[in-house]
Amino acid sequence: MNASAKDAYRKLLAHSQELGLIANVVNLLQWDEDTNLPPRGVEYRAEQLSYLVGLVHSKGTAPEIGEWLQECEEGGAQGDIDAGPNIREWRRDYDRQLKLPARLVQELAHTSSLAREAWLEARRTANFALFQPKLTRIVELCREKADAWATCPSRYDTLLDSYEQDARTADLRPLFADLQQRIATLLPAAIARTASTPADLLKGNYPEAQQAKLNRVISEAIGFDFNAGRMDVSPHPFCCSPGPRDVRITTRYDETNFTSSLFGVMHECGHAMYDQGLPADRVAQPLGEAVSLGIHESQSRLWENQLGRSAAFWRHWYPTAIEFFPSVAAVPLDSFLLAVNRVEPSFIRVDADEVTYNLHILLRFEMEHALIEGKLSVADLPDAWNTRFEELFGLKVPDDGKGCLQDIHWCSGGFGYFPTYTLGTLNAAQLFHAANTQVPALAGEIASGHYAGLRKWLNTNVHAHGRRYTPQELMRLATGESTNARYFCDYLEEKFLPA
Amino acid sequence: MNASAKDAYRKLLAHSQELGLIANVVNLLQWDEDTNLPPRGVEYRAEQLSYLVGLVHSKGTAPEIGEWLQECEEGGAQGDIDAGPNIREWRRDYDRQLKLPARLVQELAHTSSLAREAWLEARRTANFALFQPKLTRIVELCREKADAWATCPSRYDTLLDSYEQDARTADLRPLFADLQQRIATLLPAAIARTASTPADLLKGNYPEAQQAKLNRVISEAIGFDFNAGRMDVSPHPFCCSPGPRDVRITTRYDETNFTSSLFGVMHECGHAMYDQGLPADRVAQPLGEAVSLGIHESQSRLWENQLGRSAAFWRHWYPTAIEFFPSVAAVPLDSFLLAVNRVEPSFIRVDADEVTYNLHILLRFEMEHALIEGKLSVADLPDAWNTRFEELFGLKVPDDGKGCLQDIHWCSGGFGYFPTYTLGTLNAAQLFHAANTQVPALAGEIASGHYAGLRKWLNTNVHAHGRRYTPQELMRLATGESTNARYFCDYLEEKFLPA
DSSP: OOHHHHHHHHHHHHHHHHHHHHHHHHHHHHHHHHHTOOGGGHHHHHHHHHHHHHHHHHHHTOHHHHHHHHHHHHTTGGGSTTHHHHHHHHHHHHHHHHHSOHHHHHHHHHHHHHHHHHHHHHHHHTOGGGTHHHHHHHHHHHHHHHHHHOOSSSHHHHHHHHHSTTOOHHHHHHHHHHHHHHHHHHHHHHHHHHHTSOTTTTOOOOOHHHHHHHHHHHHHHHTOOGGGEEEEEOSSOOEEEEETTEEEEEEOOBTTBHHHHHHHHHHHHHHHHHHHHSOGGGTTSGGGSOOOHHHHHHHHHIIIIIITTSHHHHHHHHHHHHHHOGGGGGSOHHHHHHHTTOOOOOSOGGGOOTTTHHHHHHHHHHHHHHHHTTSSOGGGHHHHHHHHHHHHHSOOOOOGGGTTTSOSTGGGTOTTOTHHHHHHHHHHHHHHHHHHHHOTTHHHHHHTTOOHHHHHHHHHHTGGGTTSSOHHHHHHHHHSSOSOSHHHHHHHHHHHSOO | OOHHHHHHHHHHHHHHHHHHHHHHHHHHHHHHHHHTOOGGGHHHHHHHHHHHHHHHHHHHTOHHHHHHHHHHHHTTGGGSTTHHHHHHHHHHHHHHHHHSOHHHHHHHHHHHHHHHHHHHHHHHHTOGGGTHHHHHHHHHHHHHHHHHHOOSSSHHHHHHHHHSTTOOHHHHHHHHHHHHHHHHHHHHHHHHHHHTSOTTTTOSOOOHHHHHHHHHHHHHHHTOOGGGEEEEEOSSOOEEEEETTEEEEEEOOBTTBHHHHHHHHHHHHHHHHHHHHSOGGGTTSGGGSOOOHHHHHHHHHIIIIIITTSHHHHHHHHHHHHHHOGGGGGSOHHHHHHHHTOOOOOSOGGGOOTTTHHHHHHHHHHHHHHHHTTSSOGGGHHHHHHHHHHHHHSOOOOOGGGTTTSOSTGGGTOTTOTHHHHHHHHHHHHHHHHHHHHOTTHHHHHHTTOOHHHHHHHHHHTGGGTTSSOHHHHHHHHHSSOSOSHHHHHHHHHHHSOO
């Protein structure tokens, strides 16, 4: 790296720090909006957010960034072990941001914000017509966004690539087909295996304060650092980082069922431990940022499912659950495990079991691909959804509220986001398998309630890299293979098929 | 107002909105730091705050503001009923900000932040020597700040004026002397009157959750709007507004004594109702801002003391207190009232009773005046403090931790701030007297637990004006007189002297 490249790189680092400070303030404002903000404060908060987001955008597209990047690229910075990946990722982000006209960004933000109201009302009244004009405009704007970016030959791939670098429809199709086929084979047996356990076996009275205490005990045990994070309550659980050592998760409570909050917390802890595990000396550089949604989701799924719904986990924690909730003693451990792993096709994605969950994603992938590629009109979405839903799940969708209106993603323009949930699910199983293969001691540690070895493996093989590798490079380095359905399907079969 | 003044005024309004958005984000970050921030997040939060405070300063001193102000002043904007006061106050703020060199602002912030650690340690170990070098530098920097501003002939008055517009030592001296004399006369009788009630009469077991519920019931009853605010827990109670309809108060709990938290909450509610009562259509304009610390403090004192420690208030709420805490029934109402109004000289200002409280302020006023005017060296402060304390309180200061090290104000450069506490105390009594005189129905309403009339009077006569008038203009308009000690002393005499 020559002297002028070094100088430009220093400027990029400083500028990135500044952008990071503001972006993290935005995170705090959003976290506060979901957890604390009094109702009459919402309007002013929207103004604050829009101002700061605008500031991030204008500072993030400043022409000098392009000049500094060019000086780095021409001055040999790309060969540097650390500067190289940073430059590469900054370039990727900058070019993408620069291509979006401010008008489009603003119209998308504005339309999404109005669409949110319409969507909430449409979902509440199961009346798609209320949302249709807004969704039509959002699809148009997302297509326009894809055209502006044009990083891939197809619009959908351009959008997908913005959430999951290098993910392509051509690769996802066979992956999803493989998954679908193995799930179709497995599903009847899994339903039969768990059907004898009543759906409400664990229904009881679990006071919120007591649930919060158990959640905290288990969060700390698996490794969430409360000195660098917190846990709060919000209508929809999420994880957010207003600073590199300030990672916040939320949950919600159902006082008739303590496991829904607990699994939610373990899920968010998985996200949070990724953020807490990013290299602290690389704050606001690509090398200190999470690599993709599909990798992020692998961390949450791993702790929630591979670990949290396993027999090994509950053999250790079942006595603690009884200490907190004595009524649980009436449910034998075997039945408890069947209850928290019960498989049954249902309408709402976020309540779905591990087996049918990915069918929900498959459906959405097909629908949104067709919408963006112009093969399905928004007006025809409900019928197309319902027909395909019945094919996949064997259930008739009762109304659009339980059908194509149930998720917020399209309403906020998130086309191309859904596949990352399934990628995350597959990655989770694949990473957990690799960790256990590479470190044979893990199984014994987990059986005795110790997770430091697993955390260390994930940190070394995933967290510590930041965006040094692309998601699939990372998967290959960590597991020896690109993302595939095998480990997840093996995991399901082992869990749900008779031994 | 001519066309170019109108145009400049519009620009000032827009610019002021922008500055307000950022300043309110700063408020949220500070609130979050005191209530939520995990320990390892503190360092990064300091960076975020320093960045945003710097942004506010650089945007607040932009040269175009001066040009716009001049156009307004030359174009007749000052004659406009609304633009006039806004221009006047913007000019005051701008000129003051502009006079401070960035170097001085930064050094003061930096020194204060380091001084805070030294002060905490010095107070903990009652070792003034640990704090002396830092305080010496802070006094120097505050004198330098006064010289840079130079709004008044004396340094101390310049600092005082920055907290309380138009307040002058020459006016405060006779006011404080008057107050001191009447307190000296009253004190022995007030001590005697309440001495028969043991200090720990109300000591008991009051679970935090139950206290929080009672605090909420009473806050809502007196008029704090929870749709435009919230109540949280922090080590030191405060009130803060991250937005015009988002006013947040905090409290702390002592489970052996429910009144300390309750009176604290009523105090903060007084501040909060001022902020919630500012004109919503004047956000980020002087006409929508609180006028001064001395007026702000009048609102908190009024609800905490004039109302909250009165017999009329407790005649209504005593049965509710018993509902929440049955053990209170063992204390007859008369004794309860004596207990929450007990007078006894003591060392710590924030724990002081209503009568001796102002002697604490008087002492600090004398000390800080002498320090800033160069008549007392920092090295001589402890002796000077202790000597004067004994004269005023008849008590020997046991150590500097209970003496000149007890408050944080000087440590953060807050010279000139203390007198506003006493001004607020006097204003509270004067405003409460005026409200009751002008609206004779108030006494009856208050006796039956209704406070809307009192709130309305305060809103009309104080909150709604924003910074239209100076603090003393406001007092004259609302009460017919400038701030004086008469109403407060009459109030104390009525409460503490035998009928």
